[in-house]
Amino acid sequence: RRRAALRRRRLALARRRAAARRRHAAARRRAAAIRRRLANHRRQLAARLRRLAAARRRAAARRRAARARRHRRRHRRPCFPGHATVLLQTGERVRMDHLKHGDAVLTMSADLQPEYSEVFFFGHRDAAAVAPFLCISTAAKELCLTGDHFLLASDSGKWSDAYSLRARQVTVGQTVFQGDTSLSGAKVLSVQERFHTGLFNPYVMGSHVIVVDGVAASTHSSWFLCDVVPDRYSYVLPALYDLAFAPARLAYNLMGKEWAADVQDRLPLDGTGRKSAVDGYKVLLSSELPALMHKALASLVPSSLRSEL
Numbered sequence: 001r002r003r004a005a006l007r008r009r010r011l012a013l014a015r016r017r018a019a020a021r022r023r024h025a026a027a028r029r030r031a032a033a034i035r036r037r038l039a040n041h042r043r044q045l046a047a048r049l050r051r052l053a054a055a056r057r058r059a060a061a062r063r064r065a066a067r068a069r070r071h072r073r074r075h076r077r078p079c080f081p082g083h084a085t086v087l088l089q090t091g092e093r094v095r096m097d098h099l100k101h102g103d104a105v106l107t108m109s110a111d112l113q114p115e116y117s118e119v120f121f122f123g124h125r126d127a128a129a130v131a132p133f134l135c136i137s138t139a140a141k142e143l144c145l146t147g148d149h150f151l152l153a154s155d156s157g158k159w160s161d162a163y164s165l166r167a168r169q170v171t172v173g174q175t176v177f178q179g180d181t182s183l184s185g186a187k188v189l190s191v192q193e194r195f196h197t198g199l200f201n202p203y204v205m206g207s208h209v210i211v212v213d214g215v216a217a218s219t220h221s222s223w224f225l226c227d228v229v230p231d232r233y234s235y236v237l238p239a240l241y242d243l244a245f246a247p248a249r250l251a252y253n254l255m256g257k258e259w260a261a262d263v264q265d266r267l268p269l270d271g272t273g274r275k276s277a278v279d280g281y282k283v284l285l286s287s288e289l290p291a292l293m294h295k296a297l298a299s300l301v302p303s304s305l306r307s308e309l
Contacts (some may be wrong), residue, residue, distance in 0.1 A: 010074045079124045082198020089116040096200035097127045102257030108209040114181045117206030120252035124180050124201040138186035141178040143215035150218035157185040163235040177216040
């Protein structure tokens, strides 16, 4: 009986030990599962924090880009300096600060033929402003213009391969086109930044390729599409801006140069306290639209009926 009781006690102890081992194993499994869940939660939380930080960085970058765009729009004054010269149809070479509405200046057509086109508009006309300009030098000529202004260049040296690019994109070794009544390619030898006085941006009736200081440049510069179109596609912007100025050309044809000069003087001031014709272009069309419509309708009425009316 004593031996049977001892065996029973040993079996009960073994069963208790086995139950304890099972409970400990189950507890270890539960602890491991909790640790895995916590690790998973930590990983998810870290991923969410990384996504949140990336979203904050993107938002900050967008805010910085928006501020930079506002700053560029506020301080963007792409022009030629006051001492830059153009060739008039009379054979006289005149400075930008002496150029007037109606002056016929030398331009170049798409097939490299010289033309003389009248100035109908000034994007900027500030004789007192001092601004940084990029001076692009060849062996014989030098053209100074702001970094956002367009000019004609070519990588192959041929006019047929010429395209528009901003002055800040021009590099040494590229070909620009120089001359007076006939253009030829010339290598860019240096691009230097200098400060000059005067900001002038004339727009002409014909081709947008204007010859300034003997170098082919564009009348167009940075405007409302430059914040949307990437730099690699900027060569299409002068053609688009030409279309945008079609109503202003029509208005000049109908009203004449005296009207254009009067409207230029009545344009609103921009954010820097200077008159910006580009910023006032919308105001120009809206305020002068009734007079333009009256002039256009009057031109369609025969002169014999005009007196009767």
